[in-house]
Amino acid sequence: MPYRRLPKTDAARIAALEKAVAMEIKQSSDRQPASFKSLNQAKVILPRFTASVKQFRFHYDEMAKCNSQFQPLGKTARMYISHFIQVLNMTVQRNEIKAEYKSLYGLQPDDYTLPDLSTEQAVIEWGRHIIAGENERLARRSGTPIYNPTIAKVKVHYDIFTEARYSRERYKKQMQRSLEKLNEQRLEVDAIILDIWNQVEAFYSHLPAEQRLDKCREYGIIYYYRKNEKQQ
Numbered sequence: 001m002p003y004r005r006l007p008k009t010d011a012a013r014i015a016a017l018e019k020a021v022a023m024e025i026k027q028s029s030d031r032q033p034a035s036f037k038s039l040n041q042a043k044v045i046l047p048r049f050t051a052s053v054k055q056f057r058f059h060y061d062e063m064a065k066c067n068s069q070f071q072p073l074g075k076t077a078r079m080y081i082s083h084f085i086q087v088l089n090m091t092v093q094r095n096e097i098k099a100e101y102k103s104l105y106g107l108q109p110d111d112y113t114l115p116d117l118s119t120e121q122a123v124i125e126w127g128r129h130i131i132a133g134e135n136e137r138l139a140r141r142s143g144t145p146i147y148n149p150t151i152a153k154v155k156v157h158y159d160i161f162t163e164a165r166y167s168r169e170r171y172k173k174q175m176q177r178s179l180e181k182l183n184e185q186r187l188e189v190d191a192i193i194l195d196i197w198n199q200v201e202a203f204y205s206h207l208p209a210e211q212r213l214d215k216c217r218e219y220g221i222i223y224y225y226r227k228n229e230k231q232q
Contacts, residue, residue, distance in 0.1 A: 002213070002224055004221055004223050004224070005222065006194060012222075016220040016222075017045070019219055020034065020039060021043050021046060033215075034195075035199060038192065041192050063168070066168045070168050073157075073161045076157050077157045080154045080157045081117060081154060082114060082117055084134075087146055087147075088130075088146055093112070097142070106130075131154065193220075196219065200216050200219045
């Protein structure tokens, strides 16, 4: 005998609810296999669940789009910060800027290695350090501004990167909230579908196998056949 299985995807859940609701309209009230209460629950949750699925897909797509745009922005910001620090170190080595001023940037005066910029947080922290450090050094009139890249250019790419990161985190939270809501509704939807299917199968249990399966399929029940099992 074939066996049934509850829908595994949201599209299949929606299809099962739609079939149950559609059959209530086709059947007269005295021939309904499922109770009015169960079918009404299906009618109520169907638009809510459909809206939640669309909302989650929208937030998921926005998150994916944001991620694809975010990676190049992070790479560019990292490059500008790295180049600025390299130029700063060379300027100090040429005695154009006193080594002691490197501390304004969060750098050790006698250390000319580049800091680790491999993580997003490191890019954010070092970007903040060097922007603040260059502004403070210039405010003290301690030498000329560093060029190629200028701190203004670094700040432009740094700000673009941090704003994109903020947007990504916002989209991520929105997606997580919509997923949590969707997961709760999935449990409710599955319970309603199971209840309706149980009632429908019980209602048609007196019919011959092939006829019974056809009637149940009209209500959205999906049957699966085992390997080498003859389909009815």
